[in-house]
Amino acid sequence: MxxxxxxxxxxxxxxxxxxxxxxxxxxxxxxxxxxxxxxxERLGAVRSALSSLQSLAPAPLAQQAAAVEAPAVEAPAAEAPATKAPKKSAPKAARRAPGAKAGRSRKAAAAPVAAETPRATRRTAKSRKDAAPATTEAPKKRTPGLTDGILEFLAKAEAPVRAGDVALGLGRESTPGSVNAIRTALERLVKASRAERTGRGLYQAAQG
DNA sequence: CCTAAAGGCAAACGCCTGCG
DNA sequence: CGCAGGCGTTTGCCTTTAGG
Known part of the structure; x- marks a missing residue:
């Protein structure tokens, strides 16, 4: 054989x-x-930027940042699953209209046949006023100077950063909503040529 | 008081990637 | 290879705040 x-x-x-x-x-x-x-190396840069920003930020913010810093550095991997969880509650099939391949159909959805939940309706139904009553619970706190904070963070970052990084760097929660707010702010900065997008989800300070 | 700007948030959509 | 899910992007509306 x-x-x-x-x-x-x-x-x-x-x-x-x-x-x-x-x-x-x-x-x-x-x-x-x-x-x-x-x-x-970048981690070191971010940390130093963070500490600088903490000194600029109001006390509560700085405390938050300090609280966030440790776990974020200790277990970066744990961040992913945490952010993934909420997605499950909103399956794609439910969010997307069947056969709605045509891009930006959302705009058209305002007019079409039976747009079940037009924005206005959703808004009214949700009623943010109701959601933020004048009770003991403080209404959504605005963070004046967010743009400046982002710009400062970008300026100190030696490499392009993600919205989530900025959120953490500014001592904000890394929740989808919060990160989305950062992203929106970043987009505005990009539009205003005050920042640059170097890639998918990556932003850096505007050159020159 | 009115208005514009800044910021927050949610939804829809597209792209990418991992998995069967 | 197709599908499902995650992530990023875009968009629109609302709230808050500052300035005229």
């Missing part, structure tokens, strides 16, 4: 394959290590 031969042949080819893969893996390791070094 030729099985021994076949086995030897197969082992040899596997060895050759693995050997050929080795340089690539080593190179990849090197790349990742340098990337890690970059991230580590």
């Amino acid at each position: 030729a099985t021994t031969f076949d086995t030897q042949d197969s082992v040899a080819s596997t060895i050759a394959l693995l050997k050929s893969e080795l340089p690539r893996l080593e190179q990849q390791q090197g790349t990742l290590e340098s990337e890690l070094a970059t991230v580590t």
Whole structure:
């Protein structure tokens, strides 16, 4: 039988394959290590920016930032699942109209056949006034100077940052809503040419 | 008091990626 | 390869605040 031969042949080819893969893996390791070094460096920059901002921010904000800093650094991976959770409650099928492939159909949805929940209706139904009554609960606190804070954060960041990073850096919660607010602010800054978007979800201070 | 600007929030949509 | 889910983007409306 030729099985021994076949086995030897197969082992040899596997060895050759693995050997050929080795340089690539080593190179990849090197790349990742340098990337890690970059991230580590940036982490330091972000931390220093954070501490600077904390000194600028009002007391409660600074406290929040301090509280956020530790866990965020300790377990960055845990952030992802946390933000993913709420999505489940709103399945895509429910959010998107069936067959609504045509982009920006939302605009058209104002007119069409039976737009079940036009914006105005939703708003009124939700009634933000009702949601934020004049009771003990403080209404949605606005954070004056948010734009400035973002700009300052961007200026201090040595590399393009994400909205979530900015949120954390400014001592805000990294909830989808909060991050979305940052993102909206970032977009406004980009529109105003006060910031630049370097890639998908990446922003940096405007050059020059 | 009125208005504009800034900021918050929610919804819809598109793109990307992981999984079966 | 198709599907499902996550994430980012866009958009519109509302609230709050500051300035005239």
